[in-house]
Amino acid sequence: MYLEGSGRWSWLAYALCCGASEAIIPSVEIARGTLTKSDVQIMSTVLRTNYPQPILKNGQRDSHRYGFVNIREGTELHLCGVNDVDIETFVVPSRCRCRALYDPAEGECINIVVQGYGMCKSKLGGGVQFVPDPEKPCFRKKRVSTSLSLKYVTFETSTVLMDMLALVTSGLLKLTIYAGYNDTMHRIEVDLYTLSIACPELQNFTVGIFNAIVSAYDEPLCRWRVKTIRLREYTGLLSDLTECLRNSTLQLSRSLTCIEVDPPWYGECNKQEVEELMAHNGDFLPVIKEKFPIKSKLAVLSVVTSSSYATQSIRRLDAFNLSTIFVFASVPARRSVAYDGGT
Structure with a gap:
């Protein structure tokens, strides 16, 4: 969808999240345009009134x-x-x-x-x-829930971007954001912490040219289960992302299986930060924050091998307990970290 001119964002919000159609659009791509705080406020009014051109005068x-x-x-x-x-x-x-x-x-x-x-x-x-x-009208809630791509869109602030994501998405799984190559004056920083609040179900995140940072390590980021992060045309800091991998209180330290960093032809990331990030290539990802205590392991083994009764104890376990045992017994996943640069 090509967005340009006043009123296009309000119609976009109406088309995706309102209207009479029961269909949910699985994949949305928005190219170009400018998104401001006032645009987001109008989009919020569109969703509240279920109307694409609401009256804003008090x-x-x-x-x-x-x-x-x-x-x-x-x-x-x-x-x-x-x-x-x-x-x-x-x-x-x-x-x-x-x-x-x-x-x-x-x-x-x-x-x-x-x-x-x-x-x-x-x-x-x-x-x-x-x-x-x-x-007090009640309208059916319909949001973008699978894939959203924002390419060469100018965002007034990072808050505007996150507010828009919180408005029009719910349970979003894949997000791609690319800045314009000539948009150096309006490039914002994408905060993974606020992104974890706006898109808590996100699994695949790709960002191009924008810098990625982490402003806080509070509960929303701790629960975030993102699996893939790709940084395209990237010359920003990598230290925040590396710290997320080191922090065992964060779910993504155990769920993030793929990291790809591609610097542009005209620049590179900091060499030391690249080496620190690459040190996590091949990491085995633990299932839990801490190692399973030896006593707990022995207890699991005793349940599985016990045969003092006519019916073995393992036959009395439900599906949840059995699946938990299989998870701890399975081979853990390994993390892949790739840096496609000359460093």
């Missing part, structure tokens, strides 16, 4: 109403924002129900979101009946 809060319109077959609607005079209007081929906004400042006209056409207008009455929302 003075009109008590007068306008959101709701739905029931449109009768054969009703003529007027398209908004269309320059071609030949298609200013169209006739609804069948009865439909659409999201709408009634603003008394526009008289008898009502604004309607029609699937496949966008924003339209019509007069109330006749074939258009407006049903306002209840005082």
Whole structure:
């Protein structure tokens, strides 16, 4: 999706998270554009009102109403924002129900979101009946949950990026963020701590040109189970990422199986930091924070091998206990760390 110009982010939020469709889009790619704090605020209002172009003026809060319109077959609607005079209007081929906004400042006209056409207008009455929302409407929650790619988008601040992710995603598994090559004045730092708050289910993270840092090691980061981190065109610090691997209180020190760092042709990362990160290549990843105590191991063995009763004890274990034993007995995963540079 190519984003440029005012209002595009609000329509994006509506298309992905609102609307009448039950379909959930598994993969979303957004290229170019600029995202600001005001854009995120409008997106938040879109999700709250379930409408792509909400009224933001406080003075009109008590007068306008959101709701739905029931449109009768054969009703003529007027398209908004269309320059071609030949298609200013169209006739609804069948009865439909659409999201709408009634603003008394526009008289008898009502604004309607029609699937496949966008924003339209019509007069109330006749074939258009407006049903306002209840005082506390409840809308179905739909968010991006599989893969999101943001390429060459300029973010006003890192907070704006994280707020947007928290708004439009839920259970996101894969995230890719690339900065523009000429966008040196607006490159933000991607904080893995705040990312763990915005996307707690994330498993695969790729960042290009932006720097990656860790501002805190609190509970959200401790629970983060990311498996793959790729740093493309990267010349920033690596020490924060290495510290995450050393910190046994962090889940990612045991879940992060793949790290790839690719510096650009015009620069390299700090040599010492590269060597410290590469020292973790081939690490066996423990299942738990601390080694399984020897007494606990003996207890597990005694349960498995016990035969003093007619029925062995192992036959009395449920699936959870058996799977736990198999996890501790299995060969641990090994971490792969790659640096594709001349250092």
